[in-house]
Amino acid sequence: MDFKLEIAKAIGKASSLDYTEVLSxxxxxxxxxxxxxxxxxxxxxxxxxxxxQIIAQEISQNIIKPDFIERIEIQGAYINLFTDKENFAKExxxxxxxxxxxxxSDTLGNGKTIVIDYSSPNIAKPFHVGHLRSTVxxxxxxxxxxxxxxxxxxxxxxxxxxTQFGKLIVAYKNWGSKTAVEEKGIQELMRIYVIFHDxxxxxxxxxxxxxxxxxxxxxxxxxxxxxxxWFYDISIKEFDRVYKMLDVxxxxxxxxxxxxxxxxxxxxxxxxxxxxxxxxxxxxxDLEEEKMPPCLIIRKDGGxxxxxxxxxxALYRKNKYNFEKCLYLTALDQNLHFAQWFKxxxxxxxxxxxxxxxxxxxxxxxxxxxxxxRKGNVVLMEELLNQAVKETAxxxxxxxxxxxxxxxxxxxxxxxxxxxxDLYNGRIKDVTFSxxxxxxxxGETGPYVQYTNARACSVLKKxxxxxxxxxxxxxxxxxxxxxxxKLIYDFPNKIKEAANKYEPSMVSRALVDIAQAFNKFxxxxxxxxxxxxxxxxRLAIVLxxxxxxxxxxxxxxxxxxxxx
RNA sequence: GAAUCGGUAGCUCAGCCGGAUAGAGCAACGGCCUUCUAAGCCGUGGGUCGGGGGUUCGAAUCCCUUCCGGUUCACCA
Numbered sequence: 001m002d003f004k005l006e007i008a009k010a011i012g013k014a015s016s017l018d019y020t021e022v023l024s025x026x027x028x029x030x031x032x033x034x035x036x037x038x039x040x041x042x043x044x045x046x047x048x049x050x051x052x053q054i055i056a057q058e059i060s061q062n063i064i065k066p067d068f069i070e071r072i073e074i075q076g077a078y079i080n081l082f083t084d085k086e087n088f089a090k091e092x093x094x095x096x097x098x099x100x101x102x103x104x105s106d107t108l109g110n111g112k113t114i115v116i117d118y119s120s121p122n123i124a125k126p127f128h129v130g131h132l133r134s135t136v137x138x139x140x141x142x143x144x145x146x147x148x149x150x151x152x153x154x155x156x157x158x159x160x161x162x163t164q165f166g167k168l169i170v171a172y173k174n175w176g177s178k179t180a181v182e183e184k185g186i187q188e189l190m191r192i193y194v195i196f197h198d199x200x201x202x203x204x205x206x207x208x209x210x211x212x213x214x215x216x217x218x219x220x221x222x223x224x225x226x227x228x229x230w231f232y233d234i235s236i237k238e239f240d241r242v243y244k245m246l247d248v249x250x251x252x253x254x255x256x257x258x259x260x261x262x263x264x265x266x267x268x269x270x271x272x273x274x275x276x277x278x279x280x281x282x283x284x285x286d287l288e289e290e291k292m293p294p295c296l297i298i299r300k301d302g303g304x305x306x307x308x309x310x311x312x313x314a315l316y317r318k319n320k321y322n323f324e325k326c327l328y329l330t331a332l333d334q335n336l337h338f339a340q341w342f343k344x345x346x347x348x349x350x351x352x353x354x355x356x357x358x359x360x361x362x363x364x365x366x367x368x369x370x371x372x373x374r375k376g377n378v379v380l381m382e383e384l385l386n387q388a389v390k391e392t393a394x395x396x397x398x399x400x401x402x403x404x405x406x407x408x409x410x411x412x413x414x415x416x417x418x419x420x421x422d423l424y425n426g427r428i429k430d431v432t433f434s435x436x437x438x439x440x441x442x443g444e445t446g447p448y449v450q451y452t453n454a455r456a457c458s459v460l461k462k463x464x465x466x467x468x469x470x471x472x473x474x475x476x477x478x479x480x481x482x483x484x485x486k487l488i489y490d491f492p493n494k495i496k497e498a499a500n501k502y503e504p505s506m507v508s509r510a511l512v513d514i515a516q517a518f519n520k521f522x523x524x525x526x527x528x529x530x531x532x533x534x535x536x537x538r539l540a541i542v543l544x545x546x547x548x549x550x551x552x553x554x555x556x557x558x559x560x561x562x563x564x
Numbered sequence: 565g566a567a568u569c570g571g572u573a574g575c576u577c578a579g580c581c582g583g584a585u586a587g588a589g590c591a592a593c594g595g596c597c598u599u600c601u602a603a604g605c606c607g608u609g610g611g612u613c614g615g616g617g618g619u620u621c622g623a624a625u626c627c628c629u630u631c632c633g634g635u636u637c638a639c640c641a
Contacts, residue, residue, distance in 0.1 A: 024581085025583095027583075029584075030584065030585075030586095031584095031585090034584070038583095038584085040583060040584085042583075042621060042622075043583095045621075046621095052621080075584080076584080077583095077584095077621090078583090078584070120641095122641070159641060162640070162641065163639095163640065163641090164640070164641080211639095256641090279638080280638070280639080281639085282638070282639050284638080284639090291566090291567085292567085292637090293637055293638070294638070295638095296638055296639055298639085299638095299639045300639065301639085303639080305638095305639065305640085305641090306640075306641050309641095330641095331635090332568080332569060332634090332635065332636090333568095333634090333635050333636060334636085334641085335567085335568055335569085335635085335636070336567075336568080336635095336636055336637065337636090337641085339567095339568095360568095360569085362569080362570080362634085362635095363634070363635070365634090392603095395603070396603095398603095399601085399602085399603065400601075400603090413603090424576095424577085425576080425577060425578085426577085426578085428569065428570075429569095429570075429576095429577080430569085430570075430633095430634060430635090431576095432576095434576090436590095437576075437590090440589095440590075441603050442589085442590080442603060442604090443588085443589040443590060443603095444576090444577085444578095444588070444589045444590085445589085445603085447603055448589095448603065448604085450603085451601080451603045451604075452603095452604085454601070454603090455600080455601055455604080458600070458601055459600050459601095462600060463600085505578090509578070509588095512588085512589085513588090516588085519604060519605065520605070520606095522600080522604085522605085523596095523604075523605045523606085524605085526599075526600070527600055528599095528600050529599070529600075542600095563601085564601085564603080
């Protein structure tokens with residue numbers, strides 16, 4: 001039941017106001033002594049030409065109290081409503097225990113497809129902490145939307161095309177060797193790539209040579225493409241190791257190269273629509289009216305650019321998926337790029353340009369400065385995950401040495417900590433990578449939530465069989481129980497809000513809130529040693545918390561071990 | 565210079581479609597394990613919500629202005 005909506009309807013009737021208007025005014029008081037819901041009447045004073053206190057009085061006198069409301073109090077201009085705690089507990093627990101792992105899910109996305117472009121690392125470059133955000137935020141947004149009924153299509157738009165491969169080919173021919181690349185993989189590709197940049201500073205003709213090789217790739221030159229494919233395969237193999245650790249999957253690996261043979265048609269379309277013009281030898285779409293720099297489509301040497309491929313990919317995706325929304329999970333520094341080519345799509349006459357959404361996140365840096373693969377200022381993803389698992393294993397050895405299946409649990413908790421850490425703050429915030437923060441397992445962290453859940457599981461296991469058919473809800477009126485129940489009740493809203501805002505942190509925050517409330521409840525209320533009716537009622541709460549935490553962690557792409 | 569994102573406790577951040585005493589975690593200090601997992605719980609200290617104006621019955625929240633920091637701005641992605 002939507003309590004807020006029912007209250008709004010009741011107040012609407014009592015005041016002859018439209019209930020949707022009332023609904024937006026209903027709020028949750030800062031503490032529960034003031035009530036569970038409140039409706040401030042200040043706003044009505046002007047239109048009704050009465051003091052807000054009097055309005056509050058009048059409404060409260062006329063209101064027909066819904067069943068779940070125990071009493072109504074007036075405090076100044078506030079109408080404070082107190083829920084009947086027994087009924088409240090009953091409504092919520094029944095719903096969670098019935099729906100189980102589907103509690104919080106929805107059908108609102110049924111029949112709608114949402115394409116999510118995330119992770120998208122560059123081939124031939126190591127997978128480092130800079131790629132973590134796009135990967136885990138995208139994955140969480142995927143799972144959250146899926147839970148709400150959407151058909152999600154996760155696309156890994158690999159950076160597998162572009163001048164950098166021309167550079168790599170030049171580098172390989174000059175300073176590389178087959179055996180070294182076969183032995184050391186990306187590391188070796190990276191090494192020769194760095195050499196290229198150093199050498200190109202002294203000898204700029206190398207850049208032209210690199211661009212030349214890229215043009216050859218575009219034209220289908222077999223030598224160029226064979227080398228490219230080789231680099232590609234080596235890279236994918238390494239990326240897959242990381243994706244497996246993070247338990248992230250994609251529906252498509254259509255990277256930039258996939259669009260090589262599809263761009264000409266798009267360029268022609270731009271030309272036919274009179275959007276393309278020459279400038280300084282390059283072909284651009286002018287965006288002066290939009291107060292943006294021009295969008296580069298074709299370089300003066302004929303090469304295509306990032307925007308060309310993004311535009312082509314968008315048209316392809318619209319055609320293939322007929323998406324409701326297409327999301328792009330990239331760092332904030334690409335704002336302009338997306339604004340530009342979204343505008344180009346609009347100018348092409350596609351009204352679905354409004355369905356293209358850049359979902360940006362803040363930049364990651366190290367305390368030693370900006371991330372730079374070339375300068376070697378990076379933390380590799382595998383190194384981070386392995387370290388987190390190692391650290392977790394140490395803690396398990398300390399705290400729970402008899403834990404079965406230790407290695408697996410260490411992985412679930414260690415990697416969960418890394419993922420949760422990234423998903424806990426608003427995505428727009430810049431982050432400075434810190435080992436200390438990554439490997440802290442106390443307080444607002446993934447392990448804290450997992451640990452809370454493991455405690456709940458442990459109680460449930462020890463309870464063996466218990467009766468959830470006849471629960472005495474009257475024993476759940478204490479403050480701790482009510483607090484847990486309120487948060488569980490609100491959880492489905494948090495999921496929807498997270499989807500609307502493309503903000504997984506709404507879910508992670510909700511999980512920490514629930515975990516905190518539950519730990520307090522757990523600490524203060526004996527469960528298994530209580531009388532039968534109390535025990536069963538409290539176990540219903542424990543089971544509900546277990547259900548919600550497991551669901552929430554799953555939505556974030558984090559495992560919920562039953563023991564740790 | 566223009567655009568864009570940030571500025572809330574020592575640190576990391578919530579709160580920002582206006583509402584009742586501004587919240588967490590970490591760090592510091594002090595308590596709680598013969599009872600369901602102490603990766604936990606409780607308590608103490610800690611704030612000119614960057615500054616200044618304005619709108620409003622009411623502003624951390626909206627508007628203007630200003631300062632500080634990040635990022636981007638033509639052939640990289």
